[in-house]
Amino acid sequence: MSSREEILNRIRQHQTNISTSLPKVPNFFDKSVDIIDAFKKSLLIMGGTLLLVGDADPLQALKEKIKNANVICSMVPEIKGNRELNEQNLPKELDDIDYAIVRASFGVAETGSICLTEKNLMINTLGYLPQHLIVLLDPAKIVYNLHDAYAQPEWYSVNYASLHSGPSATADIEGVLIRGAQGVRSLSVLLIS
């Protein structure tokens, strides 16, 4: 008998099979919440930065941020970087990037999260190996909470997706919070359609 069969048999022998029904999960939607405002607040709590949309040039703050950077990899048509990626790049080759600029699939107000899929990133390590990450997010694509987030269609089509909530962080030594652990040191979000 294979281990698979042995395990499944033992489970079937032990599980009660009583028909405890699978609970239906309500949405807990609170209509009084201003979704965009809530997203901004949550993003800051998680250590993210909000880039202001400029009046004359909506991308002004973003351009300001990257103007002294050496290696910029942009996956969005709005900004031109100086490092092109293609699907043949090895994941580790992204290690020297200072700023990566990507567009998120959607955002989550409850947690200030942005969802980056393999399609947004092209190479998954683009979300982690660069020193800093700048994310463009359409404010119309911010959902209220995690119940809405996990009802999005992306989860059924992509092989990889991650909710990023602020930059990488650790508090493993005496609880001292450090932003910039193994992944990006900062995460900035620009709300722009």
Added chain:
Amino acid sequence: MNHLLQEEEQPRGAKIRGRHPVDQLEAANRFIAATAHEMMHDNRLWDLRKKRDAQMHAIPEWEELRQLASDIKSHTLDHLADYLEEFEHNAKKNGIHVHWAKDAQESNQIIGDILKAHQAKSLIKSKSMLGEECGLRPYLQKEGIAVVETDLGERIQQLDDEDPSHVVVPAVHKTRTDVSKVFVKTLNAQPGNNDVHYLAEWQRETTRPYILSADAGMTGGNFLVAETGAVVVCTNEGNADLSANTPSLHIVTVGIEKIIPKMEHLAVFIRLLSRSALGSPITQYTSYFRGPRRGGEMHVVLVDNGRSTRLGKPNFKPGLKCIRCGACMNTCPVFRRSGGLSYGSVYAGPIGLILSPGYDPHKYRNLPFASTLNGSCANVCPVKINLHEQILAWRGELAKQGELSLSKKVIMKALGKLYANPKAYRQAIQMGDKILQYLPHFVVYNRLNAWGRQRDLPEAPKKTFHSWYKKHYMNGKGDEA
């Protein structure tokens, strides 16, 4: 305080002597004696508990979420085999290789074989309690594979050759000076520089080359979603996503009880997990692996290692609901003051008290007694595990199996006789209260009575409840007061 922290040697964990019963009390005493460490540890964990409470109060549906989480887990455990098969079917459809391991040894072997088949000599790894449970790292190192932990806390513990002391914050028992000493010895860090930012940065810089050059990457899994065949990993440092996405081979090791039916259920658990663990709304990264990346290969090893047996024990089955958030540890007065390493087992604190004797009732026979049964653990548990009831149930179970220590046997035998005879019991209580007032200190606080070592007994009441009740009610007279 700061001065003390720099001077004080780090207290080490329980002395492990094969399958000999772990003496948690002995190790706890040494931890308590290191007063600066004890205070730092206690404050840090209580701070996590307070942050958890603040998150809880910010969510009106918190209690509803806990009930949902508990009910979803109950349902899933009652239909576990079906959901595992559904997961396997969907994961395979997406190109994931699925393996089944009945115990730790088989799990290690499967992982070793996958690595050998790919001629992998180096492995970067994010934190996995299951990996610790199975002794994976020592096994792979014996097989000639270099393993580097990429989580800061876990890396500290690896370099210090010490087990993690907490499921979420593995080096929480160490001070910055302890960490500095480890890094000076092993990573060539600046001697005497115990600045936390420096230490974290030094670990980042020294780990990055391993991440870029590793032949394979490994993660644990917080959840398996049957509906989509996906693995969900919740971390803060970005190291799990790097471990999974940088090398072309990604291996996941995960316990069979981590499965949930659908995506809509995932939302419930993600809302609860980090709020319960660290008091943050969500982990920095909540990552979803539904298949291998382009040009990559992904393996999932489903590990039983005693879980299917536990499923058949009604008293202890609820332990399988655990999502490893560590909230029960952060709130536990015993854990906070004795340190995770005093338990001498992979899982420490309240959850460790109920999981460990399941693996080895003899070795861990003292653990269910490292509790005051105050129930705080059960009150904070996001999946509503009846931890304190299971701790009590284990005491009974161990007594039945003849696994009580000699001192407990002597006391239990005497008390058993006393409790069986109501009249003798009442006399003893009445006498006891009187005697307590005059008893020399050494009689209550002796070596047989571990309980008395850190505690003072309350002042004995002047009369027992029974004598009061008898006087006022048994002869029909009421009492105005």
